[in-house]
Amino acid sequence: MTTHDPIPARLAALKTTPTPDLKKQWRELFDSEPPPFNRRYLESRLAYRIQELAYGGLKPETVRRLERLGEELDGGDKKKRGMRLDRDRPITGTRLLREWQGVGYVVTVTADGFEWQGRPYKSLSAIARGITGTRWNGWVFFGLKNHRGRS
Template sequence: MTRRSKTLVAEAEAPTFPAIPPAQVLPRLAALQTASTMELKQQWRELFGTEPPAFNRAYLQSRLAYRIQELAYGGLKPEIRARLEALGQQLDGGNVVLRRIRADNRPLPGTRLVREYNGVQHVVTVRADDFEYEGRPYRSLSAIARHITGTRWNGHAFFGLRGRSGA
């Protein structure tokens, strides 16, 4: 088999995905909101050429929305993909498991956390390296929660940060 025929075989085996006209992007994105989970999974098969992952509806919707736009407008340029991969290698040494773990679950510096406890409003300001409460620095939200309540608390739970995505 010559080099040219190998290329033709490889091209013939590559899956083809439907071209999406740009005029159909907005209606298709809107339709994702009302589609059933079964319909979302069928669209996944059509647009990705694989079985859908066992993730929640919101994940399927967001990935399908991206894929629809990618097929209509084009994806990332190869140079940008390569640059992102290189940055990922620098951050985690190529360990894809580490890429899925958020390194820092702290709120952004400048965020004000407000909690009412026993009828008193408590305000904490997130700083770059610590937290400020009543004009004093604290190393953790748990230390502040302990100061306020007199008992041990998980600081993220006390200030309502637990249970939200990314926290």
């Protein structure tokens, strides 16, 4: 007997859920008021929390190790932790997901660019061109900027 996992459907539904309903889910899942950040932030944090509650979060020893590594990098200065050199660039390790003509594509952000299908790329535009066969602004194609170029 196979069981259906409802979590992927819940995650997919976040994209089309009205913002007031996302904020309601936030209150239910985090037991706090949602932060005044953009919709994409709410979606990503809710997606993580849904998975964390369903499948389990990080092990305590992993959390301790990450905290130690963070302290090594910033000397315990929590203000430095929030800083990123390139504000527009996603954090290394981020997976960008895009569906194009019914096919799902995954691109991973690396320290010096991006990786798609096991190959390194310097730009998202090159990957978007490889997927579509036409010229695209890679940041727009992957939903990182709107059509007017703002993040």
